[in-house]
Amino acid sequence: MVLQPRLVIAKESCDSAVMHWKSNEISLRDSVKSLPQKINNIRAQMNEKFNKLLQDVEKDSTAFVKLQLIKGNENISKCDGLAMRFLTSLKFLDEVSIHGTPEQKFIAVHELNKQVKLAQKEVEHECDQLETVDISLKMNETSAPKDIIEDKNRLGALKIQTNKVTIDHVRGQRPVNLKLAKIIYLTKSENDKHEPLLNGVDFLPGGRLIAIDNMNDELLVFDDCLEKTGSIDLSYHPLSVVAVSEDTVAITSATGGNHQVELLYVSESSTLVNIKTYKVNGRYNSACLKDDNNLVIGTFDAIKLARILSLSGEEKDFSVNFHSKPYHPDTVSCTYIKELDKVIISDLDENLLYIYDVATNTRVIVRDSKIDGPTGVAVGPMNSVFVCCQNTNSVVQISPTGVILSSHMLDMRFPFSICISKDKTKLAVSNRRKEKRTLQVFKIN
Incomplete structure (x- = not known):
């Protein structure tokens, strides 16, 4: 009969559809089941990158701070030395102005004028070294995780910004209105x-x-x-x-x-x-x-x-x-x-x-x-x-x-x-x- 093959084909189609849905269900379950592992793998790889970033930042920042402290201590030592010289000169000038003769006062002022001219150049040089330093972390916000994992781009880097400041800014002195x-x-x-x-x-x-x-x-x-x-x-x-x-x-x-x-x-x-x-x-x-x-x-x-x-x-x-x-x-x-x-x-x-x-x-x-x-x-x-x-x-x-x-x-x-x-x-x-x-x-x- 012509009807029998048609029924067989229709049944096979239904059986095939059922098999597809069952297979699809298994495939979906397997895919979902593997997702956490994939995420964990990516997280582990990204954690490695974060650990590497942390190590790099600690290393770079420690080295930079060490250099800045050396530089700062040298400048502090120079400025302290200049300040002590000026303090000694001020005390000497006071003593001469109170107890000295007119001739001694004249000689003292003349000699100190020469010393001050030389010292002022040193002071100006030290004041020119004044600066502020900002250290921050700049993250890479545009690269895909894959590029970072494959080391095509860095996860982030230490950012150092240095700005010059004037002695007036340091003093906090300004004219008021x-x-x-x-x-x-x-x-x-x-x-x-x-x-x-x-x-x-x-x-x-x-x-x-x-x-x-x-x-x-x-x-x-x-x-x-x-x-x-x-x-x-x-x-x-x-x-x-x-x-x-x-x-x-x-x-x-x-x-x-x-x-x-x-x-x-x-x-x-x-x-x-x-x-x-x-x-x-x-x-x-x-x-x-x-x-x-x-x-x-x-x-x-x-x-x-x-x-x-x-x-x-x-x-x-x-x-x-x-x-x-x-x-x-x-x-x-x-x-x-x-x-x-x-x-x-x-x-x-x-x-x-x-x-x-x-x-x-x-x-x-x-x-x-x-x-x-x-x-x-x-x-x-x-x-x-x-x-x-x-x-x-x-x-x-x-x-x-x-x-x-x-x-x-x-x-x-x-x-x-x-x-x-x-x-x-x-x-x-x-x-x-x-x-x-x-x-x-x-x-x-």
Whole structure:
């Protein structure tokens, strides 16, 4: 029958299809079963490449760091040697300037000038070697694993990037910009006997400004907008004021034999209350904070031009040979760089600044045409010193090593008192001109 072969063929086709699906099922199971092993093989091969990369990176980085340390130690040794030479020269120059004859001073300066010219070339050379080095791992993100396994491409490599840096960058010193934020004109009120004169100013940590009116024997408190929010009459002639905590200020007085320091509490509503008053031995005309428990006090009519005064009234001397000169209280001012243990003293008569390094008992004398009539001094960003110069109506910024960084002209005559906020973002300055006395606050950028 014709039908029978057709049925046989149809059955064979079905049997073949079943066999195919069964075979395909076995093949799929075998393929899936082998996948983990293939992956493990690839992982093992890649792990070998990672291990090789790790070994190469450790070897290369260790060798590079060793070379950098050798180079760095050589540069450190050279710079330390130069620094010791300069320190010796500074001490020698100080001794000659204090005890030497005019002829000895001339010879010393002449000889040191020659030495400094030669040494400066060495310093410039060492400064030219300054650099930063960044070490990182650069992975190969584009090559296929097969190419990496077959060593056609590397898995990754050590990346070394060297950048030159300048000595100014290392010092962290840069000129700042001052932008006028607030200004008030100081005028005589009904209760004042004289035109106000702010002989000292400082910022409380919260941002309020405190000031002493030297002519009317008064302590004033101003808010952020320079609105007067509080005041108190003083029974003595104040010379300086400093914020010693969030709500406490210290005022010095050294007139009429009344040498004292008064601590006052300043409430949030600017109410002022006496905490305590104690007698001191020195005549103090400027003050700044040394640490939580001590002040650095500038003196006048004394051999020790700066002293340490604890908030409990204990007076101590710095281990520094200050220059000996009796000053009028308006011709000298003092501040202190806490991080560097340096005392700064301005000299109005000589138009210069002294920077005393307490740790080494050395000093740098800063003399420049921009420093003309220096009065108040304060420490700002990057430990820069800011000094009022009344003859040029400006504030000059100086690095802690004595380099002039910038000079800012002010819209006021005879700037005298200066302070900088605790966060180093604001600067306040007042003047001593008979007319148009002002208090100005600047933003530091």
